[in-house]
Amino acid sequence: MSRPRTASVVGGGPAGLIAAEVLARAGVAVTVYDRMPSPARKFLLAGHGGLNLTHSEDRHGFLARYGSSADRLAPMLDVFGPDDLRDWCAGLGEQPFVGSSGRVFPRSFRATPLVRAWLSRLADLGVRIERRTRWTGWTDEGLRLTALDGQETEVAADVTVFALGGASWPRLGSDGGWVGPFSDRGVTVAPLRPANVGMRVGWTDTFADRFEGTPLKHVALTVQGRPGPAVQGDAMVTRAGIEGGPVYAIGAAARDAVEADGRCVLVVDLRPALTVDHLADRLQRRRPKDSGSNWLRRTLGLDPVGIALLREAGGGALPTDPREMAALVKAVPVVVVATMPIEKAISTAGGIAWSEVDDALMLRRLPGTFVAGEMLDWEAPTGGYLLQASFSTGVVAANGALAWLER
Numbered sequence: 001m002s003r004p005r006t007a008s009v010v011g012g013g014p015a016g017l018i019a020a021e022v023l024a025r026a027g028v029a030v031t032v033y034d035r036m037p038s039p040a041r042k043f044l045l046a047g048h049g050g051l052n053l054t055h056s057e058d059r060h061g062f063l064a065r066y067g068s069s070a071d072r073l074a075p076m077l078d079v080f081g082p083d084d085l086r087d088w089c090a091g092l093g094e095q096p097f098v099g100s101s102g103r104v105f106p107r108s109f110r111a112t113p114l115v116r117a118w119l120s121r122l123a124d125l126g127v128r129i130e131r132r133t134r135w136t137g138w139t140d141e142g143l144r145l146t147a148l149d150g151q152e153t154e155v156a157a158d159v160t161v162f163a164l165g166g167a168s169w170p171r172l173g174s175d176g177g178w179v180g181p182f183s184d185r186g187v188t189v190a191p192l193r194p195a196n197v198g199m200r201v202g203w204t205d206t207f208a209d210r211f212e213g214t215p216l217k218h219v220a221l222t223v224q225g226r227p228g229p230a231v232q233g234d235a236m237v238t239r240a241g242i243e244g245g246p247v248y249a250i251g252a253a254a255r256d257a258v259e260a261d262g263r264c265v266l267v268v269d270l271r272p273a274l275t276v277d278h279l280a281d282r283l284q285r286r287r288p289k290d291s292g293s294n295w296l297r298r299t300l301g302l303d304p305v306g307i308a309l310l311r312e313a314g315g316g317a318l319p320t321d322p323r324e325m326a327a328l329v330k331a332v333p334v335v336v337v338a339t340m341p342i343e344k345a346i347s348t349a350g351g352i353a354w355s356e357v358d359d360a361l362m363l364r365r366l367p368g369t370f371v372a373g374e375m376l377d378w379e380a381p382t383g384g385y386l387l388q389a390s391f392s393t394g395v396v397a398a399n400g401a402l403a404w405l406e407r
Helices: 014-025 041-049 059-064 067-079 082-091 112-124 179-184 205-211 245-249 251-261 276-283 292-300 304-313 322-330 385-406
Strands: 006-010 029-033 096-098 103-106 128-130 133-138 143-147 152-155 159-162 189-195 199-201 215-223 231-237 241-243 264-269 332-339 347-352 369-371
Touching (some): 006 014, 014 029, 014 112, 014 159, 014 385, 029 133, 041 112, 059 067, 082 096, 082 103, 082 385, 133 179, 159 385, 179 189, 189 251, 205 231, 215 245, 215 251, 215 304, 231 245, 241 245, 241 332, 245 251, 251 264, 251 332, 276 292, 276 322, 292 304, 292 322
Parallel strands (some): 006 029, 006 159, 029 128, 159 369
Antiparallel strands (some): 133 143, 143 152, 189 347, 199 241, 199 332, 215 231, 231 241
8 A cells, every 4th residue: 555645734824724725635644834832823813803805806906906926826816716715715614795895704704713613624634733833944854843842853745835924923923934944945035025014104293192093084095106096995093103904005115115215105185085176166165263173174074183184294284275275185295204014014025936936836946845825925905815815825836736746
């Protein structure tokens, strides 16, 4: 009797676990190695505010979210796309639904029931999960693994799938420690950079004291001097800057501008549904005794944080000319001096260059070794796009490993 085929999966996030599932279903003996006490830590954190699995957007719009990596990810989304992820979710007892924004969530709106059912399925498939075990490099025999107590072991398998994530939220398991060993093997790795991250702004103490934690609702953001459509949504004022969905969506352009010039300007449209002419017409109706704040509140319906943002831009003063004020409301400049650090980012850009892997995500320099998830050099905004690509690349890497085993 021939021995069973074996696979090591390094990393217990969504990409690693779905790769383990695909391999195990094909009869491969799979062991997952994860350095945390339990797998899927970041996945569970993502589910605290509602687990956004994927998006119902049409294919053209969906692919556009991946920017320069769209062409590489397109065939992987054909292998395991949004409909496949929804079916997978339903198969675990969590019927998905589409929210008003087009985002897709599990019925319970949380990650915990889904992860519990998933781990039970993996156990039924015979997948072993070795916890508190960190991969620290290669040996002549295979992988070098270090336990929490410092004890080192070596393991060998017929194929290996790496899914170690990027470097955001390192306390949850992904700290970018894999970059050094891979680089030492000659694998080209683009520097890991923060993505889907807040921007640092030098607010005045008065503004920060009063409005920390206050949303700028229904605004539209662009990056001055950078191409791209305005992104609408609610942004959140923080003590050190600004964050939230529309900030993350334009984050790549803002980050690139900051890296190139040391700063960038976010342009905030406080009334994206109205033109300058419409605003100027309303602002003509100022009462003689109206203060600047009352004028803006009464004619445009601006809230205190929006009015204060206008004052920040003007050094405390507000324009009195209706057309000048209208133009400012449509384009409030907010100077960004840096992104927040990578450990506070939701995800990371950079990673293993696409040129280092074939279409099956096998490393050209290390035959039989595959990579998936955020280890690869792609990025996407929040909204389900991050998780979808992690699942898709995990499935493709596992399929590639199976094809390699069949050789």
